[in-house]
Amino acid sequence: MLFLKVRVLDIDLENLVLINSEDLKSSQYFPQDRVVVEFKGKEVIGILHSSTTLINRGEIGLPQKVVKELGVKEGDIVTIKHAEKPKSLPYIRKKMDGNKLKKEEIFEIIDEMVDGKLTNIEISAFVTSLYINGMDMDEIEAMTIRMAETGEMVNWEGHIFDVHSIGGVPGNKYALLVVPIVASAGLKIPKTSSRAITSAAGTADVVEVLTRVDLTIEEIKRVVKETNGCMVWGGALDLAPADDITINVERPLGIDPEPLLLSSVMAKKLAMGVNKLLIDIPTGYGAKVKSIKEASSLARKFIELSDRLRIVTECAITYGGQPIGRAIGPALEAKEALLALEDYTQAPTSLVEKSISLAGILLEMGGVAPTGEGKELAEDLLARGKAHDKFMEIIVAQGGKEVSSDEIEVGKYKADIHSPIDGYVTRISNAGITKIAKEAGAPNDKKAGIYLNVKVGNKVEKGDVLYTIYSDSEERLKSAIKLARILYPIKVEGMLLQKISRF
Amino acid sequence: MLFLKVRVLDIDLENLVLINSEDLKSSQYFPQDRVVVEFKGKEVIGILHSSTTLINRGEIGLPQKVVKELGVKEGDIVTIKHAEKPKSLPYIRKKMDGNKLKKEEIFEIIDEMVDGKLTNIEISAFVTSLYINGMDMDEIEAMTIRMAETGEMVNWEGHIFDVHSIGGVPGNKYALLVVPIVASAGLKIPKTSSRAITSAAGTADVVEVLTRVDLTIEEIKRVVKETNGCMVWGGALDLAPADDITINVERPLGIDPEPLLLSSVMAKKLAMGVNKLLIDIPTGYGAKVKSIKEASSLARKFIELSDRLRIVTECAITYGGQPIGRAIGPALEAKEALLALEDYTQAPTSLVEKSISLAGILLEMGGVAPTGEGKELAEDLLARGKAHDKFMEIIVAQGGKEVSSDEIEVGKYKADIHSPIDGYVTRISNAGITKIAKEAGAPNDKKAGIYLNVKVGNKVEKGDVLYTIYSDSEERLKSAIKLARILYPIKVEGMLLQKISRF
Incomplete structure (x- = not known):
């Protein structure tokens, strides 16, 4: 166990625990060890890192989120010790092995996830196991209930x-x-x-x-x-805070x-x-x-x-x-x-x-x-x-x-995209339209986006406007136009789709 | 794309990219976005974080490892842009879906892993997929060869x-x-x-x-x-640097x-x-x-x-x-x-x-x-x-x-652990012995460890020394003794293992 003096770190790394490299060397700890930081009975799990200059010997750097959760202030003395392996790890492995989880086992996984006791490595293993081995309705029911219970619950009267x-x-x-x-x-x-x-x-x-x-x-x-x-x-x-936690792992994996x-x-x-x-x-x-x-x-x-x-x-x-x-x-x-x-x-x-x-x-x-x-x-x-x-x-x-x-303002820069041929709109790509709108700045730039002049089935002539791209940034508009030329999200084809010649 | 001035951060977070919170807000980036940092044609992938005080506007904080890989120095101007999704992600998903991977697909996964283009989330999904869906010998052969090729290769003459x-x-x-x-x-x-x-x-x-x-x-x-x-x-x-990367994910999962x-x-x-x-x-x-x-x-x-x-x-x-x-x-x-x-x-x-x-x-x-x-x-x-x-x-x-x-020194503090009864040693727990030796300080404290006075099958009398714990720290020795009492790693039993009474 180490006793260290708190320094509040202004950085958005939620579970960073930073100590001096010399303190690290002379301790039983290794970089990236999972440690428990304790203050007056409250505990937070963090991942240990070191620095020789950002933090002095005998000090511990903690980001705002951890400081808030522990209720400490600059200069308070906290202790750190090795965190035990998460209790739910055997249950995650049980799902990896293709077995049905008990209600209490699912509760433990969700609880530890919400308490920040699982790292991305473990959460990814759980999400991947669910993707491969699935869950039956008993398991899904238990997971849903616990996801709801571990966050705010709103009560109303009557039908909602x-x-x-x-x-x-x-x-x-x-x-x-x-x-x-x-x-x-x-x-x-x-x-x-x-x-x-x-x-x-x-x-x-x-x-x-x-x-x-x-x-x-x-x-x-x-x-x-x-x-x-x-x-x-x-x-x-x-x-249901567990939902956001799993989504953060599902999104990069695209599952x-x-x-x-x-x-x-x-x-x-x-x-x-x-x-x-x-x-x-x-x-x-x-x-x-x-x-x-x-x-x-x-x-x-x-x-x-x-x-x-x-x-x-x-x-x-x-x-x-x-x-x-x-x-x-x-x-x-x-x-x-x-x-x-x-x-x-x-x-x-x-x-x-x-x-x-x-x-x-x-x-x-x-x-x-x-x-x-x-x-x-x-x-x-x-x-x-x-x-x-x-x-x-x-x-x-x-x-x-x-x-x-008519009072709602849209992007002050705009560009029309024209049909290269006569024909009919045979497909509008959801993914393509989304990518171009995002390139133009949406959703951060609220005024950026796309207005479609045509929908699938419409007849168009060469030079007709297919859609207009809007942006509040001239540079981003250019970039979106470039992407539009590559993605070609609205497909216009003649009624004659293929001509087969005699030979 | 953002242009930012390098500040070297002395911190062991390998892929940290730190920018000012105001720069983040006014950009198209979100915390934890995967970004490419570029300098004179060299690129390194990092994970974006922000701070309001550790880094000034217009600056980018990079840890030593990234600084070295890019070949930049304090004050150089680098650019950042969104990193594309890893090319090997569809292949990781293919393994999640239980399909056999082609040689080139495995090569891509290993290459991107070694190039730091995969995060722990993706590596964990890959490792979990291998645990659940396995690989056949063609796949294992390809993975082995690429793991070797992506690191140093040593050549010798003759039989090694x-x-x-x-x-x-x-x-x-x-x-x-x-x-x-x-x-x-x-x-x-x-x-x-x-x-x-x-x-x-x-x-x-x-x-x-x-x-x-x-x-x-x-x-x-x-x-x-x-x-x-x-x-x-x-x-x-x-x-075979990919090996260390996968081990870092296997270890916390215990697989x-x-x-x-x-x-x-x-x-x-x-x-x-x-x-x-x-x-x-x-x-x-x-x-x-x-x-x-x-x-x-x-x-x-x-x-x-x-x-x-x-x-x-x-x-x-x-x-x-x-x-x-x-x-x-x-x-x-x-x-x-x-x-x-x-x-x-x-x-x-x-x-x-x-x-x-x-x-x-x-x-x-x-x-x-x-x-x-x-x-x-x-x-x-x-x-x-x-x-x-x-x-x-x-x-x-x-x-x-x-x-x-006899010149080799062992821990200056030691404690003997005695047999509580007469009997025979029926089991020595590998895990228990390892845990106690580590609690005493091994392997960081080179002089810490355990010396076994008995092995399985030995006859012992009450009070005989079963094993001795060594440590260079009095405090750690105490802590190891405490653990020894809990784990009881050497089991001594009488020849009469169970007595069944008349009623």
């Missing part, structure tokens, strides 16, 4: 509705229509969304163009009490093991107190789910898991083979959604159609529309401006102010 | 012998006898060993008590030319997937230019390999892989159910090995028997002893002092000086 898309399709701003339609019909829908993870704009990024999204639970409760709905960033709340896909969605809903849920599964070429068969299988699993969690869930398989609507990027999407609320006859059909279909299902689930008539009611609420008024109420209640679609 | 233990049994200092026996018979045996990874003493730690072990390849060549043998630390050479076990051993031998190899597989309760069946299967795989690599390999399955000899810990082991060289009749039978058996096999492989007579020749070389003289030649050639076993 929500709609969630598993993602994968650009321009998917439907929630900005569905939430106010459903809320204007008297149902409670506290919608939490993520920011963009790999996309050009998450729902939270889009809503943030219009109002605050980093509300506390108390603020959410007030807004929902006043308006029946909200549209906030889930990341500002401490909902999304089904047990984690299911528990990730459902743990956040459970924690948020949702009991009536609609899950949107965009399906098609270039979306996360490629076929109706795959989508049905996933939907059945969501419903089985929901039943066990006492959440009434329906799933909607929607078309995800090209972007939803025409706008991609925070400000462009906010503008398009607002236009649809102001006058839906002026907005892209794909956006309106998807939104009123999903809202309709929720209205039927809530008993405010008879079976088969939900979509009609949803369209009516949209057409009569009820949804628009409700949207403005929510925006204002969250701290924003009323605004019209 | 080596003996390698896959480990797992404490006190395994046989190499200090085998190398001089074999070398004294005229065979070339440039033995590289590791330091302790999880044990109380690696062969390199033991030899280091007597002489230098961190020789360069040039120095090794000179020593072998002069003496036919050497006993050096492989870690000082750049042999050793067979494809990596095989390639790890054979890549280092291939790189070291060995073409006649004896592999020692200690087998028994408490060893790495538990049964003869398992040992035979592993031996056959080593031989098949060796054939493909044109290395003539034989395997010896040895008893590993209790420590080899009586001494555990660097100085204690060096003392015991030296005693065996001086007068083998005074040394523990298990050590002498194992050493002359293994040396005998090598002597037969080298054609200096007829089949079936190797062991006898080995014993003769040991008995006649030839091995002792050769050992001293090697020690001196490596930079040490001649020494006798």
Whole structure:
């Protein structure tokens, strides 16, 4: 055990523990050892590193996060000792060996993950094991419950509705229509969304163009009490923190093991107190789910898991083979959604159609529309401006102010991309559009993105504008144009696709 | 792309790239993004972090290792840009999906690992996939070859012998006898060993008590030319660097997937230019390999892989159910090995028997002893002092000086552990002995360790000394005694093991 004097390090390395190289040499420790830092009974796990000049002998450098968790201040004396191997390691190995885990074993894994006792090496081994060996529904249920329990849990009275898309399709701003339609019909829908993870704009990024999204639970409760709905960033709340931890490992690996896909969605809903849920599964070429068969299988699993969690869930398989609507990027999407609320006859059909279909299902689930008539009611609420008024109420209640679609500013630099030939649009690549919008600066540059002038099936002539790229930076716009030339995300082909000659 | 001025950071975080928090905010980067740092055409991959005070705006903090690789100095201007996803990621996923990898795909994984382009998350996913899905011999062969090729390769003329233990049994200092026996018979045996990874003493730690072990390849060549043998630390050479990288992930997970076990051993031998190899597989309760069946299967795989690599390999399955000899810990082991060289009749039978058996096999492989007579020749070389003289030649050639076993100092603090009852020693726990020796300070404290007064099967009386713990620190000795009381690593039982009463 070593006794060391705290120095607060201003660095964002969460679990760094820095000691002097000489202290390290004369100790039983090695660089990258996992150690427990202790102060008055509180313990934090960190990874040991050394330096000869950044830290003096007898001192220990700790980043802000560790300082906060321990409740220490500069100059306090803390002790360090070797951390024991994580208790859940044998359970991770059990899953590597292809065995079913007991409830308590899954609880231990999730608990240690949330307590910072597992490193990326161990978490990656767990995620990889889940990808290869899977989990049955008992295991997924236990994982989902523990993921929810290890974070904030919100309580409500009565029915709480929500709609969630598993993602994968650009321009998917439907929630900005569905939430106010459903809320204007008297149902409670506290919608939490993520920011963009790999996309050009998450729902939270889009809503943030219009109002605050980093509300506390108390603020959410007030807004929902006043308006029946909200549209906030889930990341500002401490909902199912294990989910974010596993996502940080899944993302670089480019995998999304089904047990984690299911528990990730459902743990956040459970924690948020949702009991009536609609899950949107965009399906098609270039979306996360490629076929109706795959989508049905996933939907059945969501419903089985929901039943066990006492959440009434329906799933909607929607078309995800090209972007939803025409706008991609925070400000462009906010503008398009607002236009649809102001006058839906002026907005892209794909956006309106998807939104009123999903809202309709929720209205039927809530008993405010008879079976088969939900979509009609949803369209009516949209057409009569009820949804628009409700949207403005929510925006204002969250701290924003009323605004019209033509007031929303988009990137001051723009470039049109033209069709090189006459023909028909045969494909729009979701991945290509996303990459170009991100190159232009989205989502960090809220005004950056893409506006599509054409959708699949449209007839175009050589020189017609296919899409426009927007950016607030001239340099990034150039870079996006360059990428657009390489990716060629909108494919235009003549009706004659191939000519076979006589010889 | 960002242009930043280099500040050299004295910190052992190998791939840290530190920029000011304000620079981070106004850029397209996020903390923990993987970035390429470029200077005059040279590139290094790092992980981005930020600080508001440790680094000024417009500066970039780089640790010594990165500074050296880039060839930059304080004040130079470097650029950073987003690193692309590793090229080998799809191949890691292919293995996750249970598919056989092509040679080129394995080459890419190993290349990117060695180039620092894979993070622990990706390496852990690869190692876990190998643990679950395995590899066939084509894949293992390709992995072994590339692991060797991506590091230093040593060339020799003629036959080069080596003996390698896959480990797992404490006190395994046989190499200090085998190398001089074999070398004294005229065979070339440039033995590289590791330091302790999880044990109380690696062969390199033991030899280091007597002489230098961190020789360069040039120095090794000179020593072998002069003496036919050497006993050096492989870690000082750049042999099969991918092996160390995977071991750093295997160790915390507590796994050793067979494809990596095989390639790890054979890549280092291939790189070291060995073409006649004896592999020692200690087998028994408490060893790495538990049964003869398992040992035979592993031996056959080593031989098949060796054939493909044109290395003539034989395997010896040895008893590993209790420590080899009586001494555990660097100085204690060096003392015991030296005693065996001086007068083998005074040394523990298990050590002498194992050493002359293994040396005998090598002597037969080298054609200096007829089949079936190797062991006898080995014993003769040991008995006649030839091995002792050769050992001293090697020690001196490596930079040490001649020494006798009674000159070797062991820990100045010691404690005897007594038998609590009359009875027989029924078991000595390899893991327990190792833990206590490490608690006493081994291998960092070279004089710390354990000396066993008894071995399995010995009759003891209550109060007899079972073993003695040595340490150079009074505090650590106390801590080791405490652990000894908890672990109780030597089991003494009466001949009457259980009494069944009438009722």
